[in-house]
Amino acid sequence: MKKVFVISNMYPSKEHLSFGIFVKNQVEALRNSNIDVIVAANDNPKTGKKNTILKYSKWAKEVLSKALKYKKEISITHAHYVFPSGVFSFMMKKMFNIPYVVTAHGGDIERMAKKSASIRNWTEKILQESSYVIAVGPVLADQIEKDYGIPRDRILVCSMGVNRQQFKPGNKEIVRKELNLDDDAFIYLFVGNVIKQKGVEELLIAFQQVKKEANRKVKLVIIGSQRDRSFVNSLSPLMDDDVLMYGPMKQNELVKWYQASDVFVLPSHLEGFGLVALEAIASGTPVIASDVGGLTYLLKDGAGHLVEPKNPKALADEMFNALTTPKEQYTNQEACDEILHIHDADEITKRVIRLYESAVNGGSSL
Template sequence: MSAKKVLVLSNMYPTEKAKSFGIFVKNQVEALRERGLEVDVIAVTNPSMDKLNVIMKYLHWLLKTLVHLLVKGRKYDVVHAHYVFPTGMLGLLYKKLWNVRLIVTAHGGDIDRMANKSRRIRQWTKTILHEADHVIAVGQKLYEQIHEDFDVPKENISVINMGVNRNIFRPIEKALARKQCGINEQMIPILYVGNVIRQKGLIELIEAFSKLKKENPNVCLYIIGAKKDASFYHELLQKIEENNVQDVFIYDAMNQSEVAVWMSAAEVFVLPSHLEGFGLVALEAMSCHTPVVGSDVGGLSYLLRDGAGILIEPHNVQSLYEGIKRVINDAEVGKQLIQKGEIRAQENDQQYLIEKVVQLYSPPEGMNYA
């Protein structure tokens, strides 16, 4: 019988002001509630990364969680922690004190970056991964890293990504979508959605777009996302100005239904990340029937393989330029990418994947989804 009371802990969760901050966690929470589970959430909702803000928001989150642990901790069947460290540490307190089942979802940055910040954090990460009742990895490469680098038994890890909400991310007729977005019908829109940070390969994207623009004056580039790093954002603007690149438009993060329209409007969606746990945003673009060009890293390597997208070398402007150009110049290539992308979207439908998560909350003996 499924667990009925679930506590979700996360160091990212969206608000009306920060719409995209951990939106994938909120999507899963809402999907769990639709399944009839009682789900409470204790999360960080402030996306600010300046030093003082980080200290204050994490301190507030820690104190709130500790009070909750002591007062209400015993009432849950399952605690589901998103991100191994630091969230998993808080989840571990519930497990130790109240013997609740602990599920931890690793999203990528917690394994690739956070665990490598210091020897102590790496050891804590390993402890959490071993103490959890089950670990969810959002991508195949992440699953392998957790098994190989942290010695977690394969039977204790499942590969379950956050899934795409196909009720929101669905195809809209391109001309209509472009009209809604205010895009001139003569233009060829290229789209990036995600945080405006260096690790997403945006400097390379500007350089690749600059080359495309010289050959085809009708291309335009739209960047939609939260400006997480003010100094990098100014560097990006400087790059655009120095190279005199025209028709680059940068917008703040939008809600999902707005993003879905932009995805349908785009001729090609690009994700030139330096590292990526899974790349859910690429899957969302596929679900909107837009071809995807993305880096051959992390979860994207698996998501875009076998012709579901075009894989390019990370940090490589020429490879990115050629990948985008292929889609723009060859309608047949675009058509094939859309067909295979639709199959990927079906395989990763949130409704299907949420069942796997629910089963992990109270699994039969020996169950494994890896």
């Protein structure tokens, strides 16, 4: 195998550290496994018609430039997100006969494909023409098989994986001192975009309820992009001094917040996989999450605690349960160890490389 051309509409930059960081992590893991990877990616998360036209035009030029420069050296392309990234892989297959695999991350199937008939048609075409489809969770794989007629033997259920050399348990007392956090507070943590679909409003409502019932100091830390300013501003009545909000941060900093927290909470309305929940588990932090999408699969055997989505009361009840239950009783360590073994980034990198090799050699089923 010569070069792998990774095409993604999300990729981090110095200004936007968490934007598509999971794609960059996989690229680096592939390079560490001696795979020659070239990347053409959009690293600009700004929205609005003018910004969208400018950033996608710039990205398209980069894809085209690298496609023409390396077309004889590229063995396979790997598109992250079916649309729009998969359009480029589809075109390169038609123009240069280069096979491709595509990773569906959830939002591309759940939201993007439903925006218009045209996007849905492109989504179907891209999935049908791919050598393989990688779905980050089994619920997503079922949806792709059912809604788009992709044979199950061409779908690999495979998360982006967690780097367990980076995300691992730490000394809570030491880390809290480093982060200037109260020793005696019970800390809940959320990591993700501060948007409605992530259940941040329900989280804040639930936290305020827990505060009323708790007989000890509690804090809520929210880490993530706050680009949706109108939504963030709408949360102000639920904010107080016990809610700490930070922007995205580098992963070597983020892991400290996982280690310093008592419970990680992810109350999403929908979730293709829920990689941040996996990072929390790897860091030794118990997880509460919505019973949706990939989170259902990830946590169903006891690796975390599932609650009904969009239900602040159910969420508050489980958050209070975590507060009043000793960690060793609240956490099923055996289930956590099993899920971490399955989703170890090193193992997943090996699986992705085997998939590339099969596609390059003309394989059409797993």
